[in-house]
Amino acid sequence: MANMKVKALSKGLFDIKSDIYVVPVFEDDRKQFSGSVYSPFGAKISALLASGEIRAEYKKKSVFTLDVKGELKKIFFIGLGEAEKLSLEKIREAAGFSLSEIKALGAKTCASVSFLKGREDFKAQLEGMMLADYVYSEFKTGKKDPQIDELTFASDGLNLNKTIDELKAVVDAVFFAKDLMNGPSNHITPSKVAEAAKNAAKGSKKIKIKVFDIDEIKKMGMGAFYGVAKGSSEPAKFIVAEYNGAAPSKRPFVYVGKGITFDTGGISIKPSASMEEMKFDMSGAAVVIALMKIFDAMDMKLNAVFLAPLTENMPSGTADKPGDILKTLSGKTVEVISTDAEGRLILCDALAYGQKYKPAVIVDLATLTGACVVALGHYATGMMGTNDKYMALMKKSGEITGERVWELPMLEEYRESMKSKYADIKNLGEGGAGTIMAALFLKEFVGDYPWIHLDIAGTAYGIKNKSYIPDGTAATGIRLLYDFTKKMLEEGV
Numbered sequence: 126m127a128n129m130k131v132k133a134l135s136k137g138l139f140d141i142k143s144d145i146y147v148v149p150v151f152e153d154d155r156k157q158f159s160g161s162v163y164s165p166f167g168a169k170i171s172a173l174l175a176s177g178e179i180r181a182e183y184k185k186k187s188v189f190t191l192d193v194k195g196e197l198k199k200i201f202f203i204g205l206g207e208a209e210k211l212s213l214e215k216i217r218e219a220a221g222f223s224l225s226e227i228k229a230l231g232a233k234t235c236a237s238v239s240f241l242k243g244r245e246d247f248k249a250q251l252e253g254m255m256l257a258d259y260v261y262s263e264f265k266t267g268k269k270d271p272q273i274d275e276l277t278f279a280s281d282g283l284n285l286n287k288t289i290d291e292l293k294a295v296v297d298a299v300f301f302a303k304d305l306m307n308g309p310s311n312h313i314t315p316s317k318v319a320e321a322a323k324n325a326a327k328g329s330k331k332i333k334i335k336v337f338d339i340d341e342i343k344k345m346g347m348g349a350f351y352g353v354a355k356g357s358s359e360p361a362k363f364i365v366a367e368y369n370g371a372a373p374s375k376r377p378f379v380y381v382g383k384g385i386t387f388d389t390g391g392i393s394i395k396p397s398a399s400m401e402e403m404k405f406d407m408s409g410a411a412v413v414i415a416l417m418k419i420f421d422a423m424d425m426k427l428n429a430v431f432l433a434p435l436t437e438n439m440p441s442g443t444a445d446k447p448g449d450i451l452k453t454l455s456g457k458t459v460e461v462i463s464t465d466a467e468g469r470l471i472l473c474d475a476l477a478y479g480q481k482y483k484p485a486v487i488v489d490l491a492t493l494t495g496a497c498v499v500a501l502g503h504y505a506t507g508m509m510g511t512n513d514k515y516m517a518l519m520k521k522s523g524e525i526t527g528e529r530v531w532e533l534p535m536l537e538e539y540r541e542s543m544k545s546k547y548a549d550i551k552n553l554g555e556g557g558a559g560t561i562m563a564a565l566f567l568k569e570f571v572g573d574y575p576w577i578h579l580d581i582a583g584t585a586y587g588i589k590n591k592s593y594i595p596d597g598t599a600a601t602g603i604r605l606l607y608d609f610t611k612k613m614l615e616e617g618v
């Protein structure tokens with residue numbers, strides 16, 4: 126839950142009572158300095174800029190205590206460089222930077238203005254500021270990291286309230302997902318994630334949620350999911366949440382998230398270095414539940430289904446073993462070559478389950494392959510799918526939200542090495558292209574429905590140098606899919 130209160134007042138900036146004021150300064154457009162935000166300083170600010178004491182270059186900061194109409198005010202000037210050169214991502218970053226800096230200065234309340242005049246610009250700014258306030262201190266017994274209590278904007282003629290309300294819903298959902306991701310696997314078990322999803326659905330008239338347990342998973346015929354789940358003594362869960370925001374005849378958008386609450390690799394056990402990061406292997410599941418929260422809060426006019434198969438991947442006497450053959454919900458059989466390629470095993474059954482809704486589109490998100498981190502690093506999500514038009518929309522959403530996606534070629538040649546001597550398909554091929562092969566595996570289970578697969582192994586967590594992702598967990602996919610869904614609806618899908 127985001128703690129920071131955000132509001133807009135139709136007052137002058139310095140008429141708002143606050144510990145600190147965040148004021149943008151630009152290198153190019155000096156006209157900006159004649160605006161009402163700057164007028165109380167008279168010639169002072171121009172002189173400080175001219176002398177170089179206030180820096181206007183991008184992401185340069187200058188902190189001054191100035192006399193504004195007889196009152197001393199602490200002002201954080203944030204350099205934005207040349208307005209022309211600002212992208213939404215650069216605004217988000219500078220805004221996040223401002224917020225983390227003023228937190229470090231000990232401010233509790235902050236007042237600011239819209240850096241630029243566009244609605245999308247303000248949205249990026251507020252997103253940056255709100256996201257930068259995130260802290261995870263659940264298990265810290267000492268002093269907690271500081272947070273801002275209140276952020277107030279001087280409206281200056283702009284109606285900012287709609288954007289503020291929307292971002293409250295979005296950022297709340299992002300923080301919800303980040304808390305689940307940051308939580309250790311001994312606390313964030315499949316049962317806990319399912320409970321969090323149920324809580325998120327509580328009170329909503331539009332969400333119907335059902336959580337299946339391990340016996341039901343087995344009975345339904347999800348043999349691949351069950352094959353992974355039976356190795357753990359922590360009970361597996363399968364979340365099926367239906368959001369009804371349109372006429373029942375409207376085909377739903379189906380979102381599927383990988384929910385491995387801890388991935389040891391199973392019998393094909395992982396090396397111990399950085400294994401603790403495998404608590405993040407449920408990021409996809411956290412993202413789809415968060416998305417459900419946003420749809421509900423924003424009263425989105427569509428039908429949607431959120432599916433999250435949740436289990437640990439453990440080595441044990443009951444774990445699946447290399448060579449084992451599992452029967453999937455689709456009827457196809459899979460030979461397990463590596464028990465560490467478990468994501469595709471739980472997802473193939475969830476994707477097959479998704480088919481029963483005759484989806485308008487089915488999107489899955491998964492921290493699926495280390496190969497994706499090698500190929501794209503931490504700043505682009507790997508995308509593959511069966512519908513070029515929808516993938517083009519996804520790409521646009523990636524540009525707008527800063528959660529960029531990059532398409533990889535799903536060439537049929539790569540399918541060859543997944544042929545199995547004993548079953549219909551192996552869960553692992555040879556010869557590189559691990560991310561593509563994983564996608565080709567999943568493709569077998571989506572039928573003819575438009576499908577997009579997002580490999581978030583590099584982008585869900587481990588992000589460095591982004592001020593608005595202070596802890597490194599981006600929960601990538603929430604803002605991306607919210608924007609994508611809106612675009613799809615605008616397109617009449």
Ligand code: BES
Pocket residue numbers: 388390406463465466467468492493494495496498553559582583
């Ligand atoms: N959860 C991992 C993928 C992963 C690796 C995510 C690193 C984030 C960072 C997945 O279940 C896995 O272990 N994949 C294997 C697949 C391989 C056995 C084909 C991998 O990437 O090594």
Ligand code: ZN
Pocket residue numbers: 388390438464465466467468
């Ligand atoms: Zn694995």
Ligand code: ZN
Pocket residue numbers: 385388406465467468492493
């Ligand atoms: Zn995994």
